[in-house]
Amino acid sequence: MSVITLETVSRWYGNVVAVNGVSMTVRPGVTGLLGPNGAGKTTLIALMAGFLAPSAGTVTLDGVPIWRHTDAYRTIGLVPERELSFGYLTGRQFVRANAELHGLDAPGAATERALSIVDMTEPAARRIGTYSKGMRQRVKLASALVHDPGVLLLDEPFNGVDPRQRLHLMALLRQMGAEGRTVLFSSHILEEVEQVARQIEVVVSGRHAASGDFGQIRRLMTDRPVQYVVVTNDDRALASALIAEDAVVAVSLRRQGGVDVSVSDFGGFAVRLPRIARERGVRILELTPTDESLESVFSYLVER
Numbered sequence: 694m695s696v697i698t699l700e701t702v703s704r705w706y707g708n709v710v711a712v713n714g715v716s717m718t719v720r721p722g723v724t725g726l727l728g729p730n731g732a733g734k735t736t737l738i739a740l741m742a743g744f745l746a747p748s749a750g751t752v753t754l755d756g757v758p759i760w761r762h763t764d765a766y767r768t769i770g771l772v773p774e775r776e777l778s779f780g781y782l783t784g785r786q787f788v789r790a791n792a793e794l795h796g797l798d799a800p801g802a803a804t805e806r807a808l809s810i811v812d813m814t815e816p817a818a819r820r821i822g823t824y825s826k827g828m829r830q831r832v833k834l835a836s837a838l839v840h841d842p843g844v845l846l847l848d849e850p851f852n853g854v855d856p857r858q859r860l861h862l863m864a865l866l867r868q869m870g871a872e873g874r875t876v877l878f879s880s881h882i883l884e885e886v887e888q889v890a891r892q893i894e895v896v897v898s899g900r901h902a903a904s905g906d907f908g909q910i911r912r913l914m915t916d917r918p919v920q921y922v923v924v925t926n927d928d929r930a931l932a933s934a935l936i937a938e939d940a941v942v943a944v945s946l947r948r949q950g951g952v953d954v955s956v957s958d959f960g961g962f963a964v965r966l967p968r969i970a971r972e973r974g975v976r977i978l979e980l981t982p983t984d985e986s987l988e989s990v991f992s993y994l995v996e997r
């Protein structure tokens with residue numbers, strides 16, 4: 694069983710800080726690395742795979758720094774985000790090449806074992822150039838598994854994969870986690886991460902924003918203040934009543950009509966709003982949430 698530990702890890706490219714003081718522990722089972730585009734997920738995975746040296750801090754595998762530690766590389770399998778540029782090779786040749794690079798004793802047997810895990814034995818005789826996106830992902834996974842690593846790192850493995858293949862890939866990752874491997878995959882989609890990962894680590898703008906199981910992360914995201922625009926036949930009357938409410942954090946009148954309301958407790962607000970309107974004789978014409986984007990959820994997590 695392998696554990697990856699990051700201690701105040703930073704990585705910068707010139708004056709771009711891609712990863713900023715991140716500390717986290719990745720344990721056996723499946724971990725989802727969740728964050729919007731440009732959050733630093735690819736950089737974090739490259740640091741954990743030993744492909745990139747940290748600019749500051751340490752990344753260790755079972756207590757040993759990974760960078761330039763060749764034994765660690767034997768324990769790690771990486772499925773990169775980039776597409777395979779070896780379309781002229783068959784799936785089998787591609788996986789076998791990695792088996793040879795690892796210097797395995799029985800590269801042929803290891804290749805067949807890895808192909809069979811991802812259910813690619815039959816198409817393995819065809820050129821990669823003829824594969825669907827899901828098949829290419831599976832052959833990349835076979836190549837990463839050929840040396841039977843205890844750690845598996847996957848960068849955006851579900852991107853562009855059709856729903857049926859996605860379910861298959863998800864089942865494979867769950868199985869790898871259940872076998873005691875340390876599996877980490879990145880994604881920018883919360884629902885996707887929830888379906889597979891026991892543990893979720895959220896990164897935003899290079900920083901570690903939150904950590905927990907999906908229940909904890911969901912709660913953090915739904916407990917945040919929510920903003921609405923309420924359009925009524927008497928905005929000023931409604932605004933003056935709302936400001937007295939405990940659940941309301943801020944109220945302002947919009948120049949173009951309507952009231953901007955920020956609430957801390959959505960459940961309470963949903964019950965109170967119609968009552969307040971009735972008491973004041975105000976008619977609600979429209980109620981629209983204004984910050985439901987994932988980006989706003991992420992920025993809330995960072996600003997907490």
Ligand SMILES: Nc1ncnc2c1ncn2[C@@H]1O[C@H](COP(=O)(O)OP(=O)(O)OP(=O)(O)O)[C@@H](O)[C@H]1O
Binds near residue numbers: 706733734
């Ligand atoms: N080689 C590089 N040189 C300069 N800047 C880089 C380099 N690689 C990444 N960056 C920058 O570092 C930041 C983090 O990038 P990274 O690719 O790690 O994020 P990401 O979360 O994987 O994003 P995406 O999902 O879009 O791939 C971005 O601002 C990116 O532009």
